[in-house]
Amino acid sequence: MLPECGLIVERDGIPKLAAWLYQDNSCGVAWLAWVTKNPAIHARETATDVKVLLGAVDEIARTQNRHTVICTTKVRGLGRTLMRCGYAANHEVMEYFRGVPHGS
Template identity: 35%
Template sequence: MMESKVINVREGDSNLLTVFDLWWDGHGQERVPVGFLPKCGVMAEQNGRPVAVTWLYMDNSIGAAWVAWLTTRPGLKGKESVRALNYLLESVEEVADEFDYKLLFTMAQGRGLQSWFKRRGFIENHSGMSQLFKSLK
């Protein structure tokens, strides 16, 4: 059972970024480009230990927010991961609601994560998309 929840806003908080990078590496994923993460990082903790993290890009003109780079601590078992992600998404929804955002959107790779989002009320809009980045500097 998730006993504690901590919501961290990452502005100047290198700990959240460090945890995220270590987990991303632990899952064998390429790190998110430096400087690309928004100020709003959300972390769920269980018994004072981080278990899941995501980032929330909050548009300032239309009240929509992008839930991005969702990841769990490497080594969590299936049910533990789902529980952590459920808790994390609840926290993200609270943050978005606090700022009066009306829409969350995300991109998910893999049927398992896509199904998980759908079970939580997300509706698939496009399939077969890729994330593409271009650095301008």
């Protein structure tokens, strides 16, 4: 069972990724944290799953009136995918941030 801020990406009933999206109650920032992949899934498959996760993060952030999502990771593959999805690298390529897209 996940906390309310927990997210899971599944394919064919198999959990691929889990993450938490924390939201500050005093400003419009959300923090995507603890992105974890199923160890039985090959890393090559996870880029697509991360994109699905980030789409859900955008939707949640948009509906909660968040303007920025931050994510910290030392996992280079995740960092590369974050950058391909519009996140900007900061702090020795460990912190990533992105404005939440509103509208089409």
